[in-house]
Amino acid sequence: MTETIWNILKNVADPEIPVLTVVDMGVVREVEVEDQKIIVSITPTYSGCPAMNEIESNIRWALEEEGYNKVEIKTLISPPWTTDWMTDEGKAKLQEYGIAPPEGSSADKSVLFGEAKKVMCPRCKSRNTTMVSQFGSTACKALYKCEDCKEPFDYFKCL
Amino acid sequence: MKAQLLEYTLRLGDNALILGQRLGEWCGHGPILEQDIALSNIALDQLGQARMLMQYAAEQKGGDFTEDKVAFLRPETEYHNCLLVELENGDWGRTIVRQFLFDTYNYFFYSALLSSADNRLQEIAQKAIKEITYHAQWSAEWLIRLGDGTEESHQRVQRSLNDLWEWTGELFSMDAVDEALLAEGIAVNLAEIKVQWDQKVNEILSLATLKRPEDAWMQSGGKQGEHSEYLGYVLAVMQHLPRMYPEATW
Secondary structure: OHHHHHHHHOOOEOOOOOOOEOOOOOOEEEEEEEOOEEEEEEOOOOOOOOOHHHHHHHHHHHHHHOOOOOEEEEEOOOOOOOHHHOOHHHHHHHHHHOEEOOOOOOOOHHHOOOOOOOOOOOOOOOOOEEEEEOOOOOOOEEEEEEOOOOOEEEEEOOO | OHHHHHHHHHHHHHHHHHHHHHHHOOOOOOOOHHHHHHHHHHHHHHHHHHHHHHHHHHHHHOOOOOHHHHHHOOOHHHOOOOHHHHOOOOOHHHHHHHHHHHHHHHHHHHHHHOOOOOHHHHHHHHHHHHHHHHHHHHHHHHHHHHHOOOHHHHHHHHHHHHHHHHHOHHHHOOOHHHHHHHHOOOOOOHHHHHHHHHHHHHHHHHHOOOOOOOOOOOOOOHHHOOOOOHHHHHHHHHHHHHHHOOOOOO
8 A cells, every 4th residue: 555655656746856756856754554544754855945835735636636535744854854865766867857966975064165076067977067156046956067068057965 | 941942942943034034135136146046045944944943933832823923923022033133134245244153153053952852953953954054164155255355355344244243242142041941951052152153253264364353242132032123124024914914825
């Protein structure tokens, strides 16, 4: 039963990065079934992530479409979301989509007043890249540019 | 203890909410697109952290209180944010100085809150500290860039630093709420935070070739609900919509 639910959730796209599903993102933490009720626990990537409400409704709709009408969605903040929960499949999809996937684990503390991380350009695979801004098009991304192919690109930063 | 925990939660929530609101004023006005986006991102993180804390505060209040009611329907004297976060943005340099002074404090504060005896505050801290780490790094880098930049940028941030200094004392003053909750292992010991803050601030000011102002008279009162004349204007803008259209939804 829970496996069926997980399979449905594997088709729910992330509203900000539609190439990923909410499962690839690691946003869905738990699926429980109590009597006839489905309880899905989700966790925000960043605490102010504006996509959370939409993710919640998308999950609800996807389950309703398959005939599951009694759905409860819980939001968990602990343990806090980390990019380590993003699936390998998700990372590969990001790369293909043109967003550099998170490299290494946990927050990029090494860049604290030091050299910024050399992220691989998702287009030409060069590591000759420069961080333009730690804060990019969404809270979860930093803005980079490639010094070889000259393309700007988003990097999904570690959290 | 219950009343004190609620006030403590509101102090943290109001710091995040009011600073987020202030930073939101920059949206569309930043000096360059990338930094406009950076500041909006930081504002959004602050708002997200405010939401977690307001939800907790609403649960503590009980009844039909919601996070929105807590955030938007209190009068000025019931806000408990520190005065520093409600001050006007001024120019880009002044916003950076205010952000640097606060982020550095916030970074050490939330690092310490990770070991709070209150489970919920501990969980919120775990979530928030990851974001605050990025903020503290960003504002310190900008302070160095402006302080050690041109003659004009150096003068302007030094002036802002001198102006804002008197609003930093409050960050570290312990009152009865702090003391009572510290005894329970819930609150953060602000004397310990001060030592860490001093060290980091001195380090960054020196890299930024800025002079640390002398400690003199320090403003206080925000935590207890006595605010500067600036908060009223922030609230007028922030509360206008929910007060005019109480049932408004997206």
